[in-house]
Amino acid sequence: MGGSARTRTHARAAVFWVLLAACLFPAQSHAARHACHHILLVSSYSTRLQWSADICESVRENIYADDYCAEITTEYMDTKRYTSDEHYQSLTRMFERKYTGVHFDLIITADDNAARFVLGLRKRLFPGVPMVFCGVNDLDMGKKFDLSNTTGVYEEVDLAMTVAVIMTQNPDVETIYVVNDRTTTGLANKDQLDAVMMEFKNRVRFRMLQDLSMEEMLHALSDLPQKSAVLLLSFVQDRLGxxxxxxxxxxxxxxxxxxxxxxxxxxxxxxxxxxxxITSASVQGQKAAEMALRILGGESASSIPMLRKSPNQYMFDYNELQHFGIADHFVPQSSVIINEPQSFWRTHFRLVMWGSITIVVLLSLIMFLSIAVMARRKAESELERINASLEELVAERTDELHHRSMELEGANAKLQKLDELKTSLMNTVSHDLRTPLTSILGFALLIRKELSKFCTGTCADACELPGMRRVFSNMDIIIKEAERLSRLINDFLDMSRLDAGRMPWQDREIDPVKLAADAIEAYSGAFSENADVELIAEISETLPPIVADYDRLRQVLANLLANAKRFTNKGTVTLRVREQDGYVLFAVADTGTGIPDDELELVFDKFHQATDNTLRDNLTGKGSGMGLAISRSIVKHYGGRIWADHNPGGGAVIMFTIPARRA
Structure with missing residues (x-):
């Protein structure tokens, strides 16, 4: 009994001190927290390049350290792969579309292209927003752009020190072969190398391996003379692109x-x-993050000196040093050596250290609990007071949360009302446009008919004049564009009805075979206009029935066939229908231009248009950007799924499923 009572006493004392620490230390942490900041991080390249990934990761790690409250939006420009003016124009349009009216507390850029791009946009898109750059090789950037409210870290590789260590570690070297490309970074490297070659011209020869394909480069590197070494600068794009x-x-x-x-x-x-x-991406990102935190802490960007001397350090790979027999005394002092075998103490230092700390902490805890037992009565009284205080805090927070919840409900009701107003406006505008458009189309067809009658009579010769042929051509254009505008208005009406949940559905049992056959028959005429494109049907002879609105599923098939025809100049468009796992699967495959990987999901968004240059150049017509969005809404209404993929034979395939009716 005595042992049990002592155990309960120890337990109550431990609870008291744990709760007391929980109340005191979070209060200090809460007081130290910063207001949450919004940061835009723009990288010149993509995560395919380790340098780019390391800089961005280092920036995020150092900003998020100590639970700093920040929301970082990251954009990768991918300018290593895509260097054309069209790509930069596309990026500009994307930034304007995404960030017009969006406020950021700070912009961080990684490498030259991102810095130049943001500086070019900042005045009109991010006015007044401070900027921190890193990884910039262009030391004269201040002569080309306004760097007010800007600071950052320049990336200046130390080629002279690297050449010096090559000659130190390879005393018999006579020629240094320099591997480089003609990217923005590569050209900057070449400018710095020119000065270094002049410095060492009487001590070693330099041979440039540049403007080569990868195959040529590999051949050159495989046949180097014995008294030589290689200086690898940058090679991310070869002569062939x-x-x-x-x-x-x-x-x-x-x-x-x-x-x-x-x-x-x-x-x-x-x-x-x-x-x-070595120039380190992690160090570049760390220094930029430190500057960013100072700015977010209240300092002006212009008051923080730019770091023009790149924070480089000697670094070597132990395995490569051993492979080429380079002695330790040729390695500069204070160098960082990676892959070096570690002694037991160095390998397990952290484990031993934490083990010792744990023992000290446990001993301190035992002493702490002993003192706590003596103060049990006072602790219980203090605990009751703390509990009462906590209950008051909980009640206050509950009232505050209830008030915020009511505010959010009110805001949500306003948003729903605005959405209803938008849908009503779209319906009204579409209906008001349809009436005069119907008249225009009707009268255009009537005029075309009357002109045809006129030209089949005694005035047939007059109709062969160039002026009359131009009249016929213009009438055909009016009719064609009026029909296209009519389809566009119908798409707007369907989209607004689907968004508002007011689409009338005429569900009935449908034979998928007949549905597909009707779609093929209806669209065969459109495909006959281009003899280079063949419409093929691969439809299972027996399929289970489905329950849906016949006209709406016809609309989905029409949209898919129209898309396939639009993107196919030569080859085939195939409609396949079969049963699969309790569903009827419809697939429209083409041998056209295909869909880029990054747009396989985006093609179903409202008003989405092809962005790739190749796709735009090969379009045989332009859609409204609503057909696939409408199709997705119809398919989802019936519990199906719609998706896009690459066609194994080239081109694209869009598939959707509709549940089969159970017997």
């Missing part, structure tokens, strides 16, 4: 090159280079 990730290029080079390779960036370290005076 083919792009490579850093990991791909260094892997290929290392597989054929028998001489030591050196570099100036950390993404090559550990992948095949010996080392050098």
């Amino acid at each position: 083919e792009s490579f990730t850093f990991r791909q290029s260094i892997g290929l080079f290392r597989s054929v090159c028998k001489r030591p390779m050196y570099g100036v960036w950390d993404f090559y370290l550990g992948k095949g280079i010996v080392g050098g005076m």
